[in-house]
Amino acid sequence: MVVMVFFAMVANPTQAEYPNPKTHDYDPDNGEEINELCAGCHGEYGQGGGDGEYPRLAGLPAKYLAKQLHQFKIQERNSVAMSMYATDREISATDLLDISIYLAELKLLTIMPDFTPETSSLEKLQTARQVFNVARFDGDxxxxxxxxxxxxxxxxxxxxxxxxxxxxxxxxxxxxxxxxxxxxxxxxxxxxxxxxxxxxxxxxxxxxxxxxxxxxxx
Ligand code: HEC
Ligand code: HEC
CATH class of the missing domain: 1.10.760.10 (Cytochrome c-like domain)
Known part of the structure; x- marks a missing residue:
C-alpha cells in the first residue's frame, strides 16, 4: 500500500497536492453535520439556489468537489462567499473529504415520484425539495x-x-x-x-x- 502511494505520487506529482477521496476513511455523520453549514447557501440537499448564485453540489464527483474546496482554501480559486467556509480554521483535511463525499452521494430527482395515499404531507414536502430541474434557457x-x-x-x-x-x-x-x-x-x-x-x-x-x-x- 505504502509503495503504491509512493509510485502514484512520483508518476503524477501535481495530483498529489489535492486531498484524495478515494483513500479516505469516510464518516457520513461528520459529512451530514458539516452540510448544515453549507445548506444556508447550497441547500439542504445540495441543490443550490438563488437561481444559480449558489451552484448545485449534489452528485458532483467527490474528487472534483475536494479539489475545488482545496483551491478555495489556498486561494487558487477566489470567491468572497466561499472564502470564509474554506479556511484552515473552518475546514480540516478530514472535514474537507467527508463533506465532498457526502455531497457527491446526494441524489436529486428530476421528476416528482408517485405518492401513495399514506404518504404524509411532510414527506411530500421533503421529496419536493429534492426535485430539481434547470429552467429551460432559450437559444440555438x-x-x-x-x-x-x-x-x-x-x-x-x-x-x-x-x-x-x-x-x-x-x-x-x-x-x-x-x-x-x-x-x-x-x-x-x-x-x-x-x-x-x-x-x-x-x-x-x-x-x-x-x-x-x-x-x-x-
Ligand atoms: C454564504 C454562502 C455560501 C456558503 C455558506 C457556502 N458556499 Fe459554497 N459557494 C458559494 C458561492 C457563491 C459559490 C460560487 C463561487 C464562484 O462563483 O466561483 C460557491 C461554490 C462552491 C463550490 C464550487 C462548485 C463548483 O461547481 O465548482 C463548492 C465545491 C462549494 N461551494 C462547497 C461548499 C461547502 C462544502 C460549503 C460548506 C462547508 C459551502 N460551499 C458553503 C456560496 C457559499
Ligand atoms: C481537456 C478536458 C476538458 C475539456 C475538453 C473541457 N473541459 Fe470544462 N472542465 C475540465 C476540468 C478538469 C474542469 C475543472 C477545472 C477546475 O478544477 O477548475 C472543468 C470545468 C468546467 C466548468 C466549471 C464548472 C463548475 O462547476 O464550476 C465549465 C463551465 C466548463 N468546464 C465548461 C466547458 C465547456 C463549455 C467545454 C467545451 C467548450 C469544456 N468545458 C471542455 C475539463 C475540460
Whole structure:
C-alpha cells in the first residue's frame, strides 16, 4: 500500500497536492453535520439556489468537489462567499473529504415520484425539495449540441455528467455556468486543460451551449 502511494505520487506529482477521496476513511455523520453549514447557501440537499448564485453540489464527483474546496482554501480559486467556509480554521483535511463525499452521494430527482395515499404531507414536502430541474434557457440548442459534442464531451462525458476531477455541466444552473465560463475567459479562474476550449468561444457560442445544457437532461 505504502509503495503504491509512493509510485502514484512520483508518476503524477501535481495530483498529489489535492486531498484524495478515494483513500479516505469516510464518516457520513461528520459529512451530514458539516452540510448544515453549507445548506444556508447550497441547500439542504445540495441543490443550490438563488437561481444559480449558489451552484448545485449534489452528485458532483467527490474528487472534483475536494479539489475545488482545496483551491478555495489556498486561494487558487477566489470567491468572497466561499472564502470564509474554506479556511484552515473552518475546514480540516478530514472535514474537507467527508463533506465532498457526502455531497457527491446526494441524489436529486428530476421528476416528482408517485405518492401513495399514506404518504404524509411532510414527506411530500421533503421529496419536493429534492426535485430539481434547470429552467429551460432559450437559444440555438442545435448549435450548442454541436459545440458540446465536438469540444466538451471528451472530458465532461457524453451525458455531460462529468467524472473524476471534471464537473457535471448538465443539471447545473445556467447562470452559474455563464459566470464560470466568463471567469475562465477573463482569467479569474484558470485551468490549463480547459483554457484551450474555453478561450475561443464567442458570446453566441456560449448562449448556444447554455441553451443546450439546459435541456440536455429533459
Ligand atoms: C454564504 C454562502 C455560501 C456558503 C455558506 C457556502 N458556499 Fe459554497 N459557494 C458559494 C458561492 C457563491 C459559490 C460560487 C463561487 C464562484 O462563483 O466561483 C460557491 C461554490 C462552491 C463550490 C464550487 C462548485 C463548483 O461547481 O465548482 C463548492 C465545491 C462549494 N461551494 C462547497 C461548499 C461547502 C462544502 C460549503 C460548506 C462547508 C459551502 N460551499 C458553503 C456560496 C457559499
Ligand atoms: C481537456 C478536458 C476538458 C475539456 C475538453 C473541457 N473541459 Fe470544462 N472542465 C475540465 C476540468 C478538469 C474542469 C475543472 C477545472 C477546475 O478544477 O477548475 C472543468 C470545468 C468546467 C466548468 C466549471 C464548472 C463548475 O462547476 O464550476 C465549465 C463551465 C466548463 N468546464 C465548461 C466547458 C465547456 C463549455 C467545454 C467545451 C467548450 C469544456 N468545458 C471542455 C475539463 C475540460
Amino acid at each position: 440548442v442545435e448549435k450548442g449540441q454541436e459545440i458540446f459534442s465536438t469540444q466538451c464531451t471528451k472530458c465532461h462525458g457524453k451525458d455531460g455528467l462529468g467524472r473524476g476531477s471534471t464537473p457535471q455541466l448538465v443539471g447545473q444552473y445556467t447562470e452559474y455556468l455563464r459566470v464560470q465560463i466568463g471567469d475562465y475567459q477573463s482569467g479569474k479562474r484558470t485551468n490549463k486543460r480547459m483554457d484551450k476550449y474555453i478561450m475561443p468561444l464567442t458570446a453566441k457560442d456560449i448562449e448556444a451551449l447554455l441553451a443546450y445544457l439546459s435541456v440536455a437532461d429533459d
